[in-house]
Amino acid sequence: MPRERILLVTTVGLLSLLIIDRFVITPIYELWQRKTDEISELESKLSKASLLLERKAISNEYWNRAQAVMLPEIGYENALLTCVNDWREKSQLNIERVKPELSKPSKIKPPHLICTLNARGTFDQIIQFLLNMRQAQIGIALERCELISKNDHGHDLLLNLRFSCLINHQNERNP
Amino acid sequence: MKSSHSWKFPLLILELDEHFFRYALLVSENSPLCFSEKTFEVEQWHKNIPESARELKSFFESEKIPYSRCVISIPSQQLFQQEIEFQNLNAEYVHSYLMLQADQFIPLHQNDRVLIHSPDLPHDQSCLFAIAKTKLNSIQNLCQLLNAKITALLPKQALLKPTLDCEHLQVYQHNNTQLNIAKLHPPAIKKMSVVLLENRDSVSSELRQLLATLQPETTSSLLPIALTTAKPDDWTQILVDNFKALGCDVTLSQPELNFKSQLNFLNPIEPNTIHWLKKESFKTWTLLLSVAILISSSIAFLLYFKNKKLQELNAQWLEIQPSVTQLQIQQEKLQSYRDWTNGSPIELNSLDQISAIFPEQGQAWLKSFDLKDKNKINLSGMTKNNTVWLTILKKMQADSHISNLEVLQVQGESPLTFSIRFSWSKL
Numbered sequence: 351m352p353r354e355r356i357l358l359v360t361t362v363g364l365l366s367l368l369i370i371d372r373f374v375i376t377p378i379y380e381l382w383q384r385k386t387d388e389i390s391e392l393e394s395k396l397s398k399a400s401l402l403l404e405r406k407a408i409s410n411e412y413w414n415r416a417q418a419v420m421l422p423e424i425g426y427e428n429a430l431l432t433c434v435n436d437w438r439e440k441s442q443l444n445i446e447r448v449k450p451e452l453s454k455p456s457k458i459k460p461p462h463l464i465c466t467l468n469a470r471g472t473f474d475q476i477i478q479f480l481l482n483m484r485q486a487q488i489g490i491a492l493e494r495c496e497l498i499s500k501n502d503h504g505h506d507l508l509l510n511l512r513f514s515c516l517i518n519h520q521n522e523r524n525p
Numbered sequence: 526m527k528s529s530h531s532w533k534f535p536l537l538i539l540e541l542d543e544h545f546f547r548y549a550l551l552v553s554e555n556s557p558l559c560f561s562e563k564t565f566e567v568e569q570w571h572k573n574i575p576e577s578a579r580e581l582k583s584f585f586e587s588e589k590i591p592y593s594r595c596v597i598s599i600p601s602q603q604l605f606q607q608e609i610e611f612q613n614l615n616a617e618y619v620h621s622y623l624m625l626q627a628d629q630f631i632p633l634h635q636n637d638r639v640l641i642h643s644p645d646l647p648h649d650q651s652c653l654f655a656i657a658k659t660k661l662n663s664i665q666n667l668c669q670l671l672n673a674k675i676t677a678l679l680p681k682q683a684l685l686k687p688t689l690d691c692e693h694l695q696v697y698q699h700n701n702t703q704l705n706i707a708k709l710h711p712p713a714i715k716k717m718s719v720v721l722l723e724n725r726d727s728v729s730s731e732l733r734q735l736l737a738t739l740q741p742e743t744t745s746s747l748l749p750i751a752l753t754t755a756k757p758d759d760w761t762q763i764l765v766d767n768f769k770a771l772g773c774d775v776t777l778s779q780p781e782l783n784f785k786s787q788l789n790f791l792n793p794i795e796p797n798t799i800h801w802l803k804k805e806s807f808k809t810w811t812l813l814l815s816v817a818i819l820i821s822s823s824i825a826f827l828l829y830f831k832n833k834k835l836q837e838l839n840a841q842w843l844e845i846q847p848s849v850t851q852l853q854i855q856q857e858k859l860q861s862y863r864d865w866t867n868g869s870p871i872e873l874n875s876l877d878q879i880s881a882i883f884p885e886q887g888q889a890w891l892k893s894f895d896l897k898d899k900n901k902i903n904l905s906g907m908t909k910n911n912t913v914w915l916t917i918l919k920k921m922q923a924d925s926h927i928s929n930l931e932v933l934q935v936q937g938e939s940p941l942t943f944s945i946r947f948s949w950s951k952l
Contacts, residue, residue, distance in 0.1 A: 378824060385831045392838040399842075399849040406852060413855055416862045460861055480876065489865030495876070497894035516865045 419489035420518035426463055430515055433486055434467065441478035443471040444507070453514065461519045464493075467511040470500075476509050488515050536676060537585075537595040541664065546581060548568070550590060571663040578670035585671075595673045597664055601680035605631045605655040623653060631655040654678075696764070704857045729767050736771060749774040764855055873903065875926070876951040882920045888913045892942075896949075903933075905944040914941050 402409075421429050427450045438445050447468040453461060469479065476497065483490055496510040540547040570577040585592045607630040609623075627633075627640055631653075638655045656678070668675050736747075750773045754761050757777065768775045859866075875896065883889045888909045895903040908914040914935070921927050927947045934944040 378828075381899075382828065382831070385828070385835055389831070389835050389838060392842055394833070396838065396841060396845075399845055402849055402852050402856075404843065409852060409855055409859070412859050412866075416859060416866045419866060458861065460858065462865070477876070489862070491864040491867075492898070493899075495889070495894070495896040499892040501889065514865070516862060 353439060416489070416516075417518060419435045419487065420516040421463060421488060423518050426515075426517050428466060430463060430488070434465070437479050437482035437486070438469075440482050441471075443475045443477050443479045445469045452517075461517045462491075462514045463517055464512065464514045467509070467513075469509040469511070470511070471507060472505055473507055476507055479509070483513070490515055528590075531604070535591050537590065537592045537673070538598055538679075539581075539592075539595050540598040540681065541570070541667075542600060544570075546577070548585075548590070551596075555709045570667075571660075575670060578667050579669075580625060582671055592671060592673050595668065595671075596677045596679055597657075597675055598679045598681050599664070603656065603660055604678065604680040605633065607631060607653045607655075609653050626653055627655055630810070633657055639860045664666060677850045696750055698741070728763065729770070732764075733766055733771060736773070745810070747771075747773050749776065752777050875900075878924075878926060879904070882917060882924065884913065884916075889917060900949045902949050903944070903946050905934075907940045907942050909941075911941055914943055918945075921945070921947070 422424070430450055431448065434445070434448055437443075445467060449466045451464045451466070453459065453464055455461070469476070473481070482497075490513050492511070492513045494510070494512040496508075498508040498510070500506040500508060534550040538549040538551055540549075567605065574857040582592075584590075586636065607626060609626050623640060624635070627638065628635065631638060631640075633655055637658055639661050640653060640655050664675070664678070692918055698771075750768050752761070752764060752775055753767070754777070761777065765775050765777060876894070879894070879902070880891075889906060889910075891906040893903070893905045897903075908917065918932070921930060926949055928950060930945065932943065932945050934942070936942045
């Protein structure tokens with residue numbers, strides 16, 4: 351075969367290969383890769399979803415429990431004050447001030463009621479009060495608890511509490 | 526072998542050897558075949574084809590020899606020939622069979638040869654020819670430059686068919702200067718000689734010598750001589766007289782002499798070659814197309830199945846997506862409720878356990894307890910003496926719930942006041 355013909359055939363062959371690669375092989379490979387990625391992603395999502403669905407009953411149980419410990423949407427302040435009064439009566443703690451305050455709307459935290467409480471009493475009374483809080487039927491998050499002794503013997507203590515309770519807002523009921 | 530083609534005459538027969546060309550002009554199928562003594566001696570003509578073509582062309586034009594159609598005669602060792610039997614093979618197996626036969630009998634590699642199939646033999650016989658590709662290319666180039674069409678390609682020996690017996694000597698008076706003498710017998714063609722017509726005496730003695738070598742040794746009788754000349758002239762008569770003087774029976778005729786043996790024409794090479802090339806090309810393209818279709822189909826099938834799988838998975842996902850999304854939102858909300866739904870607030874646990882660290886006999890008092898940010902605790906208090914303080918400090922350091930313990934202030938000795946800060950962690 352003459353040299354010119356070899357060069358021509360080689361050039362045409364290489365050009366054809368480049369064109370085929372550019373317009374056929376690469377697009378097909380990319381399409382294939384895209385489909386593979388989509389399948390892989392979907393399989394992963396389905397696997398996670400199946401695990402999630404398996405835990406649906408447990409999740410619902412937790413959800414119901416969470417709903418049960420929230421303050422009612424209507425009259426949440428009264429409900430909280432009733433509880434505080436109940437704890438006070440049981441512990442005989444002298445509550446000087448209770449100030450419920452609605453939280454600022456936030457995307458991270460659900461709507462809740464913040465309560466600042468100042469009380470005075472003995473160590474036993476305070477412990478009893480805190481134990482009553484712990485056993486309460488509402489969900490409480492303690493943000494600050496300060497105990498200050500008014501004398502050297504520790505019989506007269508000041509309790510400054512800041513805690514919050516969840517409100518069963520309409521938006522929170524049906525996720 | 527008989528010719529099945531209608532040949533157009535005059536036909537130039539060009540003999541190509543490695544180092545020279547000879548030619549013969551065939552006026553009709555039965556005309557005598559006498560090669561010229563004009564040879565073009567060239568150094569390996571195929572290495573300088575344009576020059577050779579130019580030389581031939583100018584010669585043919587100057588001699589007014591028609592060369593538009595030519596039969597190329599080449600040495601038989603360059604044109605391989607093999608008679609084969611087809612044994613009633615189907616057309617589809619013929620190609621494979623020919624290739625097999627060629628592989629077996631023709632000493633040229635498959636890639637280096639061009640096969641020419643001549644199915645002219647009677648019954649189921651056929652003839653397979655092969656020529657080296659390079660040789661054929663050279664010949665084609667030469668003829669292309671000559672503007673000549675190759676009518677056939679023949680091995681040298683195929684031009685004449687052996688006759689059983691030698692009937693007469695053929696003498697062809699080419700012109701007034703030379704004679705071509707041939708014996709109509711295969712070996713005699715080798716003896717084709719030239720007598721230069723110079724003078725009466727020299728012709729006489731030369732003819733005598735020549736006839737002595739050409740006459741059969743086995744028989745005592747002399748062979749008759751057929752003298753052919755286009756234009757009888759004085760020299761013709763001198764020749765007739767000379768032959769008669771030597772005891773030969775001489776007949777004079779025009780160039781339309783009957784040649785006893787049929788010329789052994791082969792099929793024209795060009796149609797066969799083109800047909801063969803077209804067949805090969807068609808097969809190659811068919812093969813390439815088939816491979817391309819196969820690959821495309823495979824890719825299409827694979828993509829189809831991939832797509833189908835993707836669609837199935839999508840359908841599954843769409844079916845469960847609402848409940849999954851609902852569950853995910855539920856879980857996210859539960860996550861955000863965790864601070865409130867934790868059944869056992871660590872803060873109260875911490876108070877229980879910290880109070881357990883302090884001695885019960887009134888040797889130490891807590892003055893303040895401040896818990897903030899869920900686990901950061903500041904404590905201040907009093908102890909009766911340094912020993913009690915150190916005991917408390919040691920217990921706190923050993924407690925696994927307590928970390929990052931810092932002593933902020935220690936004052937006095939009895940009583941000793943202290944202030945510490947630490948982090949409380951649930952185990």
